[in-house]
Every structure is written in C-alpha cells, then in structure tokens.
Amino acid sequence: MKRTWMILFMVCITVSSLFAAPRVYKLKMATTWGPTLSPLIDAAQNMAQLAEELSQGQLKIQIDTANKHKAPLGILDMVKGGQYDLGHTASYYWKGKDINTLPFTSMPFGLTAPEQYAWFYHGGGLELMQKVYARHNVLSFPGGSTGVQMGGWFRKEINSLDDLQGLKMRIPGFAGEIMARLGVQVTNIAPGELYMALETNAIDALEWVGPSMDIKMGFHKIAPFYYTGWHEPASEMQFLINQRVYKKLPEHLQKVLIAAIRLAAYDMYIQNYDMNAEAWQEMKKEYPNIKVETFSKPIMDAMKKANQDLVREMTSKNPLLKEVLDSQKAYIKKVREWSMMSDYLYLKDNLQ
C-alpha cells in the first residue's frame, strides 16, 4: 500500500505540473521603426502588452526595433526566414519584391480609414491579403492606420502643372512615380538629412506623414505650404506572423494574438487621430503663417490620370494584383456614397 500511495503522489505531481505551469511562448518581433517613433512603435508595444495580459503571461513578445536589428526594410524577409516570429511594418515596403503587397497599405485616391477597415473585415480585403502573403509563408494583418497622410511641405505655392515641372521633391514609392509623370524631379533622401536638404534648397518640397509625425521633423519652420492628402488616404501598417510559428501555437493563443493585433490596430488609428489634432494646433500656434492648401483641379486630374495609367500597366500582366485592386475599386464604389452622405456632408455643415 505504501508503494501505491507513493506512485499516486508521483502521478499527481506530474499531471498537476502540466496544469500549474502553462507553457510560456517567447516570441520575437522586429519593427521597421525605432524605439521612439510614435504612434507606429506604440502599436507594436500595445499589441505585445495586450497579448501578454490577455494570455496571462503565456505569450511573451520581445520587440527588437530597427535600432537593434538594423534592417528596417528587411522585416518580411526576417519573418519569412524565421529569424523573427513576428514583424510590425508596412506592406508597401515590399513592392519591389512582390508588387502584390502594395495595395494593402494605401492606394492613391483609395479608401479612407473606416472604409478600408470595412474592406479588410467585411469586403474580402483580409482574405486577399492572406492570399498574397501565403506565397511568403507569412500571415499578415492590419496593424494600425495613420489616417489621411498629408500631401507634403512645399517652399513655394503650387498653382499649376507648370509649377511642378522640374520641382525637386522627396516623395518615395508609388506616389513618387505619379509625381514623376507630372514632371517632378523625384529624389530620395535619408530622413536625417531631409531638413537640411529642404533648408539649403537641395529639394523644394517633400512628403512625410502628417502633423503627428511631421512636427518633430520641423519642416513647417521652413516650408509654409502644407498640401492636403491624395496619395495615402489611410496608410495601414501590418503585423506579420511566420506561418509555422503561428501553427505551433495552441488555438487559444492564436485567438489571443489575433485579437491583440486587431485591437492594437484600431487603437493606433484613434491615437494618431488625437496626435494629429494636437500636433496641428501646436504647429499652427508656433507658425501661424502655415497655409493649408489643396492641389488645384488640373493637378488632381493629372495625378488621377497618371495613377490610372500606372495601375493599368502594373495589372496588365498580373492577375493577382488586378484582383486586389479591382476588389478595392468595387468596394469604393459601394462605400464612398455612404461616406459622402454621412461624414462628408456632416462635416461640411459643421465647420468649426
């Protein structure tokens, strides 16, 4: 009998240890951003904290910012290769590698933030994003919207298409290609050198993000014309997850991770809305002569045409990209009328 009780005790200890100490999953996440780049880094930190709290410590996500891994534009490769389990970044950084990833950040003249979230979660957008990223063995989820990005800071007023001819502007990516078709001399310059380049007239204009992130750069001190947005109406960041890592997680922790991601994304959109409002008030107070302008109709029409041409060229030989862009286009057609009837007409009558 002594032996029986002893065995029972041993069995009990073994079995209970399985329950008493749930396995902790330590994951590593690489971000495109440095440790102080609000609100982008906040979204990554918020997600990691939510995942840990909601899983009662079973998910521990260590964040390596760009300062650590030194490869801000290598996130997709590092998550794909398993060097990192997760990433926080923006989809359009991979357009050189895989053009199909482009439309999941934002497209010129595309969806606004609520429209785009509605497309992701109710209009087939998320499924299309998974289809594109499955080719890289990576899962991809919306990771926070900046809302409308501004059209950029210009030292001189832009009244006509002529004013754009030969204008030296830092505007990377797809928007830069459009500007180039309008005669702009598009350049790329490292962020740390942008202010000096603008001040010394090495460039005449530049595009950055919006008030919340522009304010620290100080462009408003030397380029008083702030043009409204057209090229990134709702830039959505992305959380990437290595597919094998995801599959190995217990179902419960998969659900926690997905919920933490969805919540952190929405949270960033709202946080940045507040930060933009606050930063704009500060800028304006300090530099009351900043002029908010919209590009004239001829310029906008030329941008729209260049955008359509570029999209047509890109999609002609790429059915998957066409599928994604057609889906966005169809969704805009459905949703935009509602945006105009609701938010647009409400705001129109309630200028403060």
Added chain:
Amino acid sequence: MKRTWMILFMVCITVSSLFAAPRVYKLKMATTWGPTLSPLIDAAQNMAQLAEELSQGQLKIQIDTANKHKAPLGILDMVKGGQYDLGHTASYYWKGKDINTLPFTSMPFGLTAPEQYAWFYHGGGLELMQKVYARHNVLSFPGGSTGVQMGGWFRKEINSLDDLQGLKMRIPGFAGEIMARLGVQVTNIAPGELYMALETNAIDALEWVGPSMDIKMGFHKIAPFYYTGWHEPASEMQFLINQRVYKKLPEHLQKVLIAAIRLAAYDMYIQNYDMNAEAWQEMKKEYPNIKVETFSKPIMDAMKKANQDLVREMTSKNPLLKEVLDSQKAYIKKVREWSMMSDYLYLKDNLQ
C-alpha cells in the same frame, strides 16, 4: 510512512485542483435590443464571444435580449441593482434619470466617430463617463458606434423653416426638443407602428438610424426625402458593468473583459459602416427616386441656436454636465480642424 504518502497525495490533489480547473465566472448581460437587431446585438454577442475565447472559457456571458427580460429601457437599473452583471445599451436612454449620462451617446453638432473615440480614449472622455456612472455604482465603456445617423425620412421636401411649422415628426429625445423649438409637432410612436403612421399621414416624417437599420423598416418606400444627419453624428452604445461584480473578478479577467469590450465597440463601428454602404446601395437600386438632401442653412442655423439654448439651460444649474459638455466642446475645437484637413478635404476631391 504509508500515512505520509497518503497525506501528500491528498494535498497534491487539492492543490492541483485549484490549477487544473480555473474557476468559471458566469455573468449575465441584458441588452436593450432584441435578438435580431443588427448591428447592435452583434456587438453584444461579439463581446461575449471574445471574452469567453480570450479567457479560455473562464468568462461565460449569457445574453438576455429585450425579448427575454422585457425591460429594454431598464438596463441601467437592472445592472445597478445587480439583477444583471452587465448591460449593452445607449447612455442617452437615462437622461430622464440622470441628465449627465446624455452626452456619452452623441450630441447634436458634436463629435464624429473617430473624433469621439479619440475624445474617450485620449481626451478625458472615458474618465468623465466613469465619474458620471460611479454615482450609479456602475462602470461604463464605449460599446460600438453607429457612425453618423441620418436626419430622417420626410414625405415632403423641407425647404424653409416655414415647412417645419406644425410638421408631425417622430423624433425622440434631445433632438426632438430641438425640433419642437423650431415649430415641429414632435410625437413618439412605438417602432412597430411607425410605418403605418407614416403611410396614413398620421406623421409627416420620422427619424430612425441610418440605412443599415432603416432598410428593414421600409420607410424609403413611402417617404422619398432622406435628410442627412446633424443630431447624432456618432451614436456610441455602452457596455455597463456592475461595480461589485467587476471588483470581484481576478485582475486578469478584468483586463480580458475591458479588452473584449473595446474591441467589440470598434468592430461594430466598422461592421455598421459596411452595412450602411450595402443597405444604401440596395435602397437606391429598388427606389431610385430617393433624394438625399441636407437641411438648408437657415434651418441648420436655427437648429444650432436651439441646441445652444437648450445646452445653456441644462448646464446652468449642473456643473457636472457642464464639465462633460465643455470637455467635448474643447475637444471638437482641437480635433475638427484636423478632420477638415484630412478626411473632409480628401473626400471633397474624390467624389466617386
């Protein structure tokens, strides 16, 4: 020795049972809505499901809809009294009981959905809501936004203030008080009788919600003038929690509950954005002669003046209500310029 092993076994069984079977908390939630009232009931169900999934079954929230408890407008009392642990409802239903609860749903000419979430989470709104609800021993959280609610369905076009004189309109609550000051004969009619009342000219107009919820009511078939919104630019639902129940939950489950609530609220905003877009397309297709109109400037100005007068009267003897409304007003002053620079000007140039 036999006794020792036996005791050790008993201790092991007892201790391990604490870990092996985490306590399940069964909570009951009452909703103002019936079981099919999308998207409102969906937000309640989504929250309950998230809470259960994220807590690995430790939180089980049973939902009683209005069909069961028969007290759609008794949610605050039932949660306060402990009959229910949680509620899903709208704050402005309690304005008769406690006027301070009014502004947390939406105010005429107030904040839009992203502006209001930014106010709740970054502008002190949530703290003010807790301050108001603490008097009822209840915690209150944002529970899903309908976005802009439409101004209502009218059988005849409204061109001037004269057209409003004696007009019989179903428009309850604070907006109804404003309309009454403009000469409208304000009535309240049970939802089930509204269509008939409109069809038989017992009323000339009515306010409901927006396309997603109006479509089932069929008003568009008999009242072709659909006026844009002014009175509820972003009606936010609320999740209520009995304070004692909340305090008894382990900290981990409190965090799960709060996260599930925040996520379900955002999710509803996006779901309803999609539903509105879809429903509007359907309505318009079936009844292409529906006319979307905005009230003329003289009417809007009169509404704004009546709103200001009413707010002044309500706040003159109520410092807490004044504190809440002043906070919203200050936040609009800060945030609205950004809304105009970003979403408004973007949409203006991108009519589809």
